[in-house]
Structures are given as structure tokens and as C-alpha cells.
Amino acid sequence: MRDGLTIGEFAALSRLSVRTLRRYHESGLLEPATVDPFTNYRYYQSAQIGTAQVIHRLRQLDVPLAEVRSILAAEDPHQRADLVAGHLRRLEEELDRTQAAITSLRRLLRPGPTPIKAYLGTLPARTVAAISAPAVRLDESLDWFDTAMDELDAAFPPAERIGAPGGVYANELLTGGRGAMTVFRPVRHPRAEGRIEVLESPAVDLAVAVHVGPHDDIDVTYGLLGAWVASHALGVAGPVHETYAVGPRDTAEPQAWRTEIGWPVFRLTPAP
Amino acid sequence: MRDGLTIGEFAALSRLSVRTLRRYHESGLLEPATVDPFTNYRYYQSAQIGTAQVIHRLRQLDVPLAEVRSILAAEDPHQRADLVAGHLRRLEEELDRTQAAITSLRRLLRPGPTPIKAYLGTLPARTVAAISAPAVRLDESLDWFDTAMDELDAAFPPAERIGAPGGVYANELLTGGRGAMTVFRPVRHPRAEGRIEVLESPAVDLAVAVHVGPHDDIDVTYGLLGAWVASHALGVAGPVHETYAVGPRDTAEPQAWRTEIGWPVFRLTPAP
DNA sequence: TGGAGGCCCTCCCCTCGGGGGAGGGTCAAA
DNA sequence: TTTGACCCTCCCCCGAGGGGAGGGCCTCCA
Structure with a gap:
């Protein structure tokens, strides 16, 4: 044998x-x-x-x-199961990404010209309650954002809130790096508390586009806005502002979401 | 600029x-x-x-x-859409594989000993109607099998059929290579027609195990049968036979499927 | 009109999970 | 004993990038 x-x-x-x-x-x-x-x-x-x-x-x-x-x-079957379950969660996230990619591709490959309604606007100076993080990666941003937004909502009940919440995102995030991230809410009486700080946001000129629907294909709107900015001889001057005019906190129907994307810009002077 | x-x-x-x-x-x-x-x-x-x-x-x-x-x-949007759709189909197949892997893992990681009821039996010599392919890969086998089985079913109406259909699969398939594959059905009056040929299958000694349920985790049953064969001082002597005692053609409920796996074996003589 | 600092360039090596193939030794059945 | 299938090691290759070194370029600000 x-x-x-x-x-x-x-x-x-x-x-x-x-x-x-x-x-x-x-x-x-x-x-x-x-x-x-x-x-x-x-x-x-x-x-x-x-x-x-x-x-x-x-x-x-x-x-x-x-x-x-x-x-x-892992000897212990429970510990082993936990490790496997952890990977299954990652698989689910992967599935979400796949779904987003499909949504986005559908829009990108739609035949015909892709219209974009962008315009120049000025965000007035204002004082908001905000939470910031210095170095977050884009893939961690969703979780971070939810947590921070919950904190803001807990600290400022609906009666205190004026206007839609938003976020400010460093441009490095778009290139896959880490960058600063801020979530803010305009409120009647901003005050610091825990991670929350009072932020004086200065007036800024923005190129604005509105993204309608879930964020799966928001990259396409970003791209269209970026193309609009570049083709109008504008330069990017700072971190992008997103304002969640209608968001997950307003309706459970993602089709109804409206996200205003505002990119600080300045006019490039033509070369001589 | x-x-x-x-x-x-x-x-x-x-x-x-x-x-x-x-x-x-x-x-x-x-x-x-x-x-x-x-x-x-x-x-x-x-x-x-x-x-x-x-x-x-x-x-x-x-x-x-x-x-x-x-x-x-691809210039033509339709052609382009076809290419993308082709990949989406591949993604779905990938998803099926993922599902099978999860099912299989669940069974593999179930705590406690894994029982296997295997036994030695003899498949008698018989004459069947069969379709064979010389070199198929395991991942192509499902499609090939369905087509071939449909042909057999079309040629031999229910009244002609005696006993459950089955398949014979070269062992190389298990190692990822190409190998011969046969699908057969015992019928009253076998006759050659198109790809269908009459096959005289000789009597053969088999180690048999029954797999219950969908085939997602049939690899586990194969493994258990293989372990049983090895631990009983038996050697593998030929291509594996699967008999679909209850299969997708009998019930739409995969939980009820019964697949008999039979591996031709011979007794190893103990080394001196 | 300089610098300084941030971009950008090329080049080379590393990663991960394998596959292909060369060249040669081993095992077991005929 | 031969033969053919099987097994061994070793080296190179793939795809789709990432890391980092070493050095040039651009642009903003003083």
C-alpha cells in the first residue's frame, strides 16, 4: 500500500x-x-x-x-466563520461597486451627445456647523460621512437647520489618495461640541452642476462639469463642494436625489 | 491658455x-x-x-x-453594446460561481465530522443511447451537457426511456484539463441517429456515493467519496459515472435532486 | 527675475496567483 | 526490461498596476 x-x-x-x-x-x-x-x-x-x-x-x-x-x-469554528463572513461582506461591497459601474456605463455609453447644464455661481460667505477629517480615502468616505452627519443631526434638531447639508472634499480624493473631508450643515446657531466645530466658509465662485439620482454614476456628472470648466477657460481653485439639496435624509427614493456639485474656479487669463 | x-x-x-x-x-x-x-x-x-x-x-x-x-x-453603438453585454453575461456566470463557492464552503466549514455513505457496487453491462465529445473543458460541460441531453430526449420519447440518464466524465476534467465526456440514457431500443450512438457499456465495479441537492457543492461529495476510496485501499480505474436519479428534468426543486456518483475502482494489493 | 515647491518625466523592480515549458528523474504495468 | 505516464526543479511569462529613485519642468510668489 x-x-x-x-x-x-x-x-x-x-x-x-x-x-x-x-x-x-x-x-x-x-x-x-x-x-x-x-x-x-x-x-x-x-x-x-x-x-x-x-x-x-x-x-x-x-x-x-x-x-x-x-x-x-483559526481553530475555533466561530472565529473561522467570522473571518469568512468578513470576506463575504467585502464581496457584497464589491457587488455594490459592480452595480455602480454598470449604472455609470449605461449612462456613459448612451448614444447621442451628453448634455450638461452647468453654470457659474457664487456661494456667499456663511457660518456653518461642520465636522472635518484630515486624511480619508474615498472608499472610506461613505462610512465616515454617515457617522459625521448623524452627529450633526443629533446636535442640531430640524428646527435649528437652515438649508441643505453638504460636504467639502479635497481634490486629491479623486486621484485615489487621501485628503481632507468636511461635512457641514447650515444651522441657526452654530456651536462647537465634540467633533463639531464652527466653520466660517468664505464666499467663493463656483462652477455648478446638478446631479440627479443615486450617486452610482455621479462620476459622470463630475466629468461633464470638469469638461465644462476646462472648455470655458476656467481653472480649479479649491476643494469641491457638494450640497445635498435632496438626499437620503429627505427621501428613500434615490431617483429623487439632487446633488449640487460646486467647483471653486477662477478665470484663466489667455496666454499672450 | x-x-x-x-x-x-x-x-x-x-x-x-x-x-x-x-x-x-x-x-x-x-x-x-x-x-x-x-x-x-x-x-x-x-x-x-x-x-x-x-x-x-x-x-x-x-x-x-x-x-x-x-x-x-467599435463605432457602432449596437456593436459596442453587444460587447459590453457579453461581458455582463460573464459577470453573471462569475456570480453563479461565487454562489456555488459559498454553498460549498458552508458545507465544508460545517463543524463536526462529515459523514459519507459510500458503498461498493457493480454497474451491470448494458446498452444505452449516448452522445460523446472527445475534449471538453469542465466549464463548457454544462452547456454541452444540456444540448446533448435535449437531443437524446428528442430522439427517445418518455415511453422509450428506462431508468435515469447519466454522464461519464474523464478524470482529467477534474484537474482543469480537457477530457472526454459522454451523456447517455438507457432506452428500450437504442439506435444511432445524428450525434447519437449506441454504446455497449461493460459491467464495472464502482464506489458509489449519492449527492443530494443542487450541484453547487457536488465537489464536496466527490472529495468525500475520493477520501473513502483512498482510505479503503482502492484505486481509481476509469472515468467517473454520474447518474441523475432525480435531476432538473424531473423536478424544478434542486433540493430534491439526487445524483449518484460512481467511480470505477479496483482493489490495491498491499505492498509486500 | 529668481527660487521654491509642486508637477511631471523615465526607468527599474515588486506584487499576486498562477501558467508554460525545458530538462531530467521515478514509478508501475506490460 | 522497457515504456509511457507521472513527478521533480528551475526559469520565465502574464496582467494591471504600485513604489520609489533620480531628475527635469512650470508656475506662483516674493
């Missing part, structure tokens, strides 16, 4: 390729039960099939090998 | 990184409108923002750059 299953037999039972099994051995992810010291032949035990199948399926879910390792290392 | 947008400005508007834009230039996917011949600075036009956004979103959907190229090259 043999030492165990050869790598080829084991590959068939675990649906992994022979090469991949060798790689997993090399990286310590799945050690053969025995390795012949003279021939270096790998032999596996049938009890290892389950482990190999777990690896195979986790990899199908794009779990990185390092994480597979920690899932396998 | 400048030549256009610098790479950094363009990156922000298209949500691509500067590095990525340079890569797309290098690979001819998205050429800057002008390149300064002395400094090699890239300048983009605002009209290119839409194209860059399309690329960005397609990449989010994991469309390979080569395919992005052909989508962009």
Missing part, C-alpha cells in the same frame, strides 16, 4: 491543479502529509482533501492566500 | 491614477491629445474625459484591457 495520494490524484479530488498544489506547499499553505526525502515526491492523505477544497473555494471568492492561511489557522 | 489638461487634472476627472493613465498611453489605449515633444509632458482634452471614464468603469468590471480596446474601437 502506498504512502498516500500522489499529487495528481490529490489534485483531481481537490479540484486544484498540480502546479497550484506545489505552490501551496512551497508557501506553507498546504503541506503534503509526507515528502519522499530521496525523490521529493509529495504524498497527501485523503483527510487533507477537505482542507484543499476549502482553499480552492476561498480562492474562488478571491480571498488572498494570506487570509486563507489565517482562516485555516 | 494651455494646451489642455495636465495628466494630474485629467486623472482627477476620470478617476484614474496618473500612473495608470501613463500605462494606457504606453499601451495605446488612451492617447493624450498632445505630447510636448521637448518635455514629453502629456496633455489631454476635456472631450477625452468620457472615454477615460468608460475605461475606468469597464476596468472596474474586470474587462481586460484588450477587450476595452475593442469596445472603444
Whole structure:
């Protein structure tokens, strides 16, 4: 009777390729039960099939090998389940991104010219209650924004609020980097409290476009506004302002959302 | 007035990184409108923002750059939509695989021992109507199987049929390669017709396990059967037989499916 | 009219999870 | 004993970027 299953037999039972099994051995992810010291032949035990199948399926879910390792290392089934559940959550987020990409593409690939109603406006100086963070990544921004907005809403009941809330976002965020982010609400009597601070926002000239609907394809509106700005010989002068004229706090129907995007701009002087 | 947008400005508007834009230039996917011949600075036009956004979103959907190229090259919006739709179909298949992986993992990670009821049996010699393909890949097998089964069903009406249909699958399929595949149905009066041939299947000793439910996690049953075979000092002697005792043609409720997996085996003689 | 500091350039190497293939040793059935 | 399938190591390749070094360029402000 043999030492165990050869790598080829084991590959068939675990649906992994022979090469991949060798790689997993090399990286310590799945050690053969025995390795012949003279021939270096790998032999596996049938009890290892389950482990190999777990690896195979986790990899199908794009779990990185390092994480597979920690899932396998977790003795406690609960802890293991938590790790897997964490990855499933990431899969759901990935699905959201996929959905947004499809929505956005549908708009981008719509035949015919894409109209954009943009205009120049001036945001007057005003005093608002705000929460800021110095360095957030774009993908963390949604969570951060919700938390901060909840804090503002808790501190200023509806009677205190005047006008729609908004956010100010550093332009570096658009390039994938970290950047400053502010969420604000105009209120009757702004006051500092906890993370909330009183912000004097100066008057600023803006190029404005209104995005209607959920934010899945807001990048398209940004692009159209950016094109409008560039083609009107304007330069970008600061972080973008979003004003949530109608947002998730006003209606549960995302189709009705209205987001005003305002980009501080200045007129470029023509070159001589 | 400048030549256009610098790479950094363009990156922000298209949500691509500067590095990525340079890569797309290098690979001819998205050429800057002008390149300064002395400094090699890239300048983009605002009209290119839409194209860059399309690329960005397609990449989010994991469309390979080569395919992005052909989508962009398609002038006709319909043709373009077809290419995109093709990829969306692939995304759906990916989603099916993800679903199967989750089902399978749930079973694999279920705490406690995993019972398997396997037994040795003999499939008697018999004559069946069959369709074979010499070299199919596992991921093509589902489509191929459905087509072939439909042909068999069309040629042999219910009154002709005796017993459950099945398939014979080369073991190479399990390792990701191509292999022979046969779908068969026992019928009263087998006859060749079109792709259908009459197959004399010899008697064979099988290790058998029954998989209950949809095939999402059938790999686990295969693994358990394989472990059982290995631990009983048996060797695999030929292509695996699946018999669809209850299948999609019998009930729309996948939970009720019963698939008998039979692996031809022989007794290994103990080493001296 | 300088600088300073932020952009931008190229070039090279790294990542991750494999696949292809060369060149050569081993195992087991005929 | 031969033969053919199987296994070994080693090296290179892929795609789609990211990191960083080293150095030039642009533009704003003093």
C-alpha cells in the first residue's frame, strides 16, 4: 500500500491543479502529509482533501492566500466563520461597486451627445456647523460621512437647520489618495461640541452642476462639469463642494436625489 | 491658455491614477491629445474625459484591457453594446460561481465530522443511447451537457426511456484539463441517429456515493467519496459515472435532486 | 527675475496567483 | 526490461498596476 495520494490524484479530488498544489506547499499553505526525502515526491492523505477544497473555494471568492492561511489557522469554528463572513461582506461591497459601474456605463455609453447644464455661481460667505477629517480615502468616505452627519443631526434638531447639508472634499480624493473631508450643515446657531466645530466658509465662485439620482454614476456628472470648466477657460481653485439639496435624509427614493456639485474656479487669463 | 489638461487634472476627472493613465498611453489605449515633444509632458482634452471614464468603469468590471480596446474601437453603438453585454453575461456566470463557492464552503466549514455513505457496487453491462465529445473543458460541460441531453430526449420519447440518464466524465476534467465526456440514457431500443450512438457499456465495479441537492457543492461529495476510496485501499480505474436519479428534468426543486456518483475502482494489493 | 515647491518625466523592480515549458528523474504495468 | 505516464526543479511569462529613485519642468510668489 502506498504512502498516500500522489499529487495528481490529490489534485483531481481537490479540484486544484498540480502546479497550484506545489505552490501551496512551497508557501506553507498546504503541506503534503509526507515528502519522499530521496525523490521529493509529495504524498497527501485523503483527510487533507477537505482542507484543499476549502482553499480552492476561498480562492474562488478571491480571498488572498494570506487570509486563507489565517482562516485555516483559526481553530475555533466561530472565529473561522467570522473571518469568512468578513470576506463575504467585502464581496457584497464589491457587488455594490459592480452595480455602480454598470449604472455609470449605461449612462456613459448612451448614444447621442451628453448634455450638461452647468453654470457659474457664487456661494456667499456663511457660518456653518461642520465636522472635518484630515486624511480619508474615498472608499472610506461613505462610512465616515454617515457617522459625521448623524452627529450633526443629533446636535442640531430640524428646527435649528437652515438649508441643505453638504460636504467639502479635497481634490486629491479623486486621484485615489487621501485628503481632507468636511461635512457641514447650515444651522441657526452654530456651536462647537465634540467633533463639531464652527466653520466660517468664505464666499467663493463656483462652477455648478446638478446631479440627479443615486450617486452610482455621479462620476459622470463630475466629468461633464470638469469638461465644462476646462472648455470655458476656467481653472480649479479649491476643494469641491457638494450640497445635498435632496438626499437620503429627505427621501428613500434615490431617483429623487439632487446633488449640487460646486467647483471653486477662477478665470484663466489667455496666454499672450 | 494651455494646451489642455495636465495628466494630474485629467486623472482627477476620470478617476484614474496618473500612473495608470501613463500605462494606457504606453499601451495605446488612451492617447493624450498632445505630447510636448521637448518635455514629453502629456496633455489631454476635456472631450477625452468620457472615454477615460468608460475605461475606468469597464476596468472596474474586470474587462481586460484588450477587450476595452475593442469596445472603444467599435463605432457602432449596437456593436459596442453587444460587447459590453457579453461581458455582463460573464459577470453573471462569475456570480453563479461565487454562489456555488459559498454553498460549498458552508458545507465544508460545517463543524463536526462529515459523514459519507459510500458503498461498493457493480454497474451491470448494458446498452444505452449516448452522445460523446472527445475534449471538453469542465466549464463548457454544462452547456454541452444540456444540448446533448435535449437531443437524446428528442430522439427517445418518455415511453422509450428506462431508468435515469447519466454522464461519464474523464478524470482529467477534474484537474482543469480537457477530457472526454459522454451523456447517455438507457432506452428500450437504442439506435444511432445524428450525434447519437449506441454504446455497449461493460459491467464495472464502482464506489458509489449519492449527492443530494443542487450541484453547487457536488465537489464536496466527490472529495468525500475520493477520501473513502483512498482510505479503503482502492484505486481509481476509469472515468467517473454520474447518474441523475432525480435531476432538473424531473423536478424544478434542486433540493430534491439526487445524483449518484460512481467511480470505477479496483482493489490495491498491499505492498509486500 | 529668481527660487521654491509642486508637477511631471523615465526607468527599474515588486506584487499576486498562477501558467508554460525545458530538462531530467521515478514509478508501475506490460 | 522497457515504456509511457507521472513527478521533480528551475526559469520565465502574464496582467494591471504600485513604489520609489533620480531628475527635469512650470508656475506662483516674493
